[in-house]
Amino acid sequence: MEIKWLVRIWTRYWPMFIRGAGITLFISVIGTIIGFIIGLIVGVIRTIPISEKKGKRVLSKCINSLLTAYVEFFRGTPMIVQAMVIYYGSAVAFGIHLDRLAAAIFIVSINTGAYMAEVVRGGIISIDRGQFEAAQAIGMNHVQTMINVVLPQVIRNILPATGNEFVINIKDTSVLSVISVTELFFQTKSIAGNNFRYSEAFFITSIVYLIMTITITRILRVFERKLDGPANYDLLGNQMQVQKIENMLEEDSSLRKKA
Amino acid sequence: MEKVIDIQHLSKSFGTNEVLKDINFSVNKGEVVCIIGSSGSGKSTLLRCINLLEKPNGGKIIYNKENILDVGHNIYEHRTKLGMVFQQFNLFNNHNVLSNCTVGQVKVLGRSDKDAEKTAIKYLKVVGMEQYVNAKPGQLSGGQKQRVAIARALSMEPDVMLFDEPTSSLDPEMVGEVLKVMKELAESGLTMLVVTHEMGFAKEVADRVVFMDKGVIAEEGGPEQIFNNPKEERTKEFLKRILKEI
Numbered sequence: 001m002e003i004k005w006l007v008r009i010w011t012r013y014w015p016m017f018i019r020g021a022g023i024t025l026f027i028s029v030i031g032t033i034i035g036f037i038i039g040l041i042v043g044v045i046r047t048i049p050i051s052e053k054k055g056k057r058v059l060s061k062c063i064n065s066l067l068t069a070y071v072e073f074f075r076g077t078p079m080i081v082q083a084m085v086i087y088y089g090s091a092v093a094f095g096i097h098l099d100r101l102a103a104a105i106f107i108v109s110i111n112t113g114a115y116m117a118e119v120v121r122g123g124i125i126s127i128d129r130g131q132f133e134a135a136q137a138i139g140m141n142h143v144q145t146m147i148n149v150v151l152p153q154v155i156r157n158i159l160p161a162t163g164n165e166f167v168i169n170i171k172d173t174s175v176l177s178v179i180s181v182t183e184l185f186f187q188t189k190s191i192a193g194n195n196f197r198y199s200e201a202f203f204i205t206s207i208v209y210l211i212m213t214i215t216i217t218r219i220l221r222v223f224e225r226k227l228d229g230p231a232n233y234d235l236l237g238n239q240m241q242v243q244k245i246e247n248m249l250e251e252d253s254s255l256r257k258k259a
Numbered sequence: 260m261e262k263v264i265d266i267q268h269l270s271k272s273f274g275t276n277e278v279l280k281d282i283n284f285s286v287n288k289g290e291v292v293c294i295i296g297s298s299g300s301g302k303s304t305l306l307r308c309i310n311l312l313e314k315p316n317g318g319k320i321i322y323n324k325e326n327i328l329d330v331g332h333n334i335y336e337h338r339t340k341l342g343m344v345f346q347q348f349n350l351f352n353n354h355n356v357l358s359n360c361t362v363g364q365v366k367v368l369g370r371s372d373k374d375a376e377k378t379a380i381k382y383l384k385v386v387g388m389e390q391y392v393n394a395k396p397g398q399l400s401g402g403q404k405q406r407v408a409i410a411r412a413l414s415m416e417p418d419v420m421l422f423d424e425p426t427s428s429l430d431p432e433m434v435g436e437v438l439k440v441m442k443e444l445a446e447s448g449l450t451m452l453v454v455t456h457e458m459g460f461a462k463e464v465a466d467r468v469v470f471m472d473k474g475v476i477a478e479e480g481g482p483e484q485i486f487n488n489p490k491e492e493r494t495k496e497f498l499k500r501i502l503k504e505i
Contacts, residue, residue, distance in 0.1 A: 130347050130348075130349035131351065131352065133345065133349060134351065134408075136312065137310060137338055137345075138338065138339065138343075138363035138411070138415055139336065139415070140335070140363070140367055144366055149353065149362075152353040153353045232398075233355075233391070234393055235391065236389065236390050236393070
């Protein structure tokens with residue numbers, strides 16, 4: 001690896017790197033958000049208590065086995081293979097030519113969804129039963145309980161896992177180069193192909209990936225702290241008393257100084 | 260006297276374990292009924308059956324002349340008429356004190372935010388927690404949490420309040436503040452059904468005391484009768500055991 005080539009490649013091709021990084025970020029941000037929503041929905045459906053009515057019970061069993069199949073399939077096969085099957089498969093079998101970017105987002109979303117569904121299910125199970133009971137006791141149904149009480153707590157608890165998934169997505173979008181999505185990895189391959197300086201080009205790319213993942217991690221950490229709210233609370237209508245204590249302390253210290 | 264809750268031949272089992280056997284009893288409007296008995300006697304299960312947190316296996320629960328166990332009875336609406344206070348407080352961890360008391364009013368009863376807030380403050384004042392509206396449950400002591408839980412239940416303006424061992428998980432020094440609030444509520448004429456181990460409270464506040472043993476109501480009557488002249492041998496034994504501990 002030579003420094004002068006590093007500099008030359010960057011100064012010459014930086015717009016391509018940035019564009020590739022932009023596409024990578026775009027796919028992983030949208031994919032993670034949609035996947036997160038899919039995961040929430042699937043997780044909530046899978047934790048609905050089993051109904052006593054027979055019709056409903058059969059229906060919920062059917063839906064549950066479908067969802068289980070979805071989770072197992074997308075967790076159990078490599079994303080690179082899914083990309084090939086979905087992109088080329090849809091073209092051969094149905095004659096549909098998917099837009100590459102749309103296909104990329106679709107693949108990342110359902111993949112993330114499958115992982116997040118399990119994370120969400122775990123998050124819901126870990127919430128104390130008392131929270132469900134208290135919500136039910138004031139008359140909330142399953143959906144109201146989930147939206148107002150359980151999911152806000154689940155989301156806070158699974159944010160670290162979501163951050164993990166986000167970072168994995170940023171890196172794993174590189175496999176989408178097999179369906180010629182012009183993300184960072186694909187762009188780097190073209191750049192390197194122009195001058196056969198593979199190590200320099202990919203070294204720059206690794207730095208770009210690193211900047212993206214570290215930034216995202218930091219942003220999520222800030223977001224977490226924001227969700228936790230302030231560490232202290234103010235007493236209402238009690239300022240007078242607080243004032244008094246402070247005054248007392250001040251008086252106390254001034255007295256001590258005099259003494 | 261008007262019966263608010265009338266329970267007839269109620270039974271409940273968990274698997275093969277029969278927890279409630281042919282329970283018959285009723286609560287009148289404005290009455291304070293305390294249920295006492297040793298652990299595992301079915302007191303809490305009985306209370307939880309009344310707002311259908313547990314589904315009974317047989318019998319009837321007549322609430323304001325309607326059997327709530329009928330198929331198609333709206334259990335969500337039924338639950339809004341009963342306020343429940345749990346042993347473990349169960350405050351919503353993602354809400355602060357104020358919104359713990361408003362979320363049910365807004366989402367379930369459909370009140371406006373402003374009305375809900377006004378009602379919540381009113382009942383937070385009753386339990387003496389109005390200064391803490393901005394605090395999160397994790398920042399409060401046990402006694403404070405339980406008082407907020409009582410305000411949350413009251414904010415729904417229920418007809419009947421159910422208390423499921425409200426002081427059992429509190430430090431001894433915090434029991435008093437919760438019992439004081441409950442006593443004030445009882446004096447205000449609220450219908451209350453209290454499962455408790457606080458014999459002093461039951462003796463002083465209850466209009467009627469129900470003693471449960473092994474899934475049946477062994478004896479019921481005024482506090483004078485139950486605590487001073489129990490008729491049943493089981494009641495005598497239980498009271499002797501409990502009072503010795505104290």
